[in-house]
């Protein structure tokens with residue numbers, strides 16, 4: 154504390170004034186601060202306000218504080234005119250140095266700041282210690298915490314349905330999700346916190362009894378098309394999961410825990426992990442052929458990092474999956490198609506990103522439509538059939554969960570109307586749903602078949618999917634067969 158201030162205090166004391174001292178950082182000054190100062194002033198004739206320097210606040214409250222720099226905090230208290238003297242406290246000051254220097258007649262403090270024991274000690278230095286209740290329900294730290302959380306929520310407003318969808322697809326790709334161990338399940342579940350729906354990646358490690366996570370985050374201000382075709386922007390717009398994980402570990406010098414990650418680290422992340430001392434990386438999926446990860450395996454080897462791929466697909470699943478040919482179809486499942494001609498039509502629609510069952514696309518007569526469905530003759534009926542009528546969802550609905558009770562009711566009404574219109578004596582309403590490997594449907598949009606066989610004849614309606622496509626069918630025949 155400088156001599157000029159000390160002299161001011163000495164003079165005040167000589168004049169018989171009661172010297173008070175109140176201290177704080179006075180960052181983001183709020184109403185509670187003002188009341189606190191006013192009450193302090195009421196308890197004395199000459200108020201010294203202690204103010205922490207920026208360095209001291211950083212030391213005590215972390216790098217992001219103070220929000221308001223010393224000059225401004227100082228000017229604000231000065232202009233209030235409540236303080237007679239403002240004393241700035243440096244980082245290297247001894248414990249209670251200002252208190253011991255001034256020896257105030259009254260030290261004004263908040264209960265939380267001192268233990269009972271310390272208050273007793275302080276009473277031996279000061280004439281009196283006046284404990285005031287906190288003057289407002291919010292403290293600056295509370296305000297900042299709430300602001301940060303709010304900003305965080307705005308940055309990640311909700312779990313993006315595109316991310317959830319991508320995570321589901323990832324699980325399907327991994328195939329053996331249920332047999333994975335807890336470690337990797339944790340990291341997979343954390344993928345949902347990613348904001349990168351193109352490649353939601355998560356990384357985690359276990360350290361000092363606690364899980365730490367990072368997920369791929371993207372710069373949301375980037376145009377969506379650029380994010381999807383991201384090659385040039387790969388590093389500019391995506392904050393990789395591994396880097397986010399390391400951010401959670403600030404202060405940890407050497408990361409000796411293994412790291413689990415859903416996708417093998419890219420070259421740059423691998424470098425960072427090596428620098429951080431990581432010796433073992435568990436991963437679920439690999440992309441060694443991609444430009445961004447061409448060197449990462451080599452780097453790991455050179456630095457003695459043990460990389461372990463876990464949860465490789467079980468063989469049965471791999472065989473039924475037919476090498477990724479099928480998941481890419483959005484509207485159809487070629488494995489369940491019954492004729493090449495039917496398949497050709499479907500493939501052509503799919504290639505144009507059109508749902509063959511879209512009522513605007515479908516190239517067969519629509520008998521009538523209702524609120525939720527449209528009704529059409531089946532062009533590819535089963536054998537021994539009198540009628541086979543399709544009742545197809547008007548809207549792009551693919552799971553039975555999406556069907557409202559009104560939609561069910563509507564289906565019933567259609568069924569009754571058709572029964573009367575065609576004077577149907579008997580038959581079946583066949584309605585498959587869900588995973589086409591179970592339902593056996595070749596088109597994914599929800600639809601039902603009203604099937605009426607010829608009298609005294611049998612017909613077959615298949616339930617259950619084909620694991621592989623029929624050998625004689627050709628996925629690429631649309632190109633060759635354009636007659």
Ligand SMILES: [Zn+2]
Nearest residue numbers: 393418419422
């Ligand atoms: Zn990376």
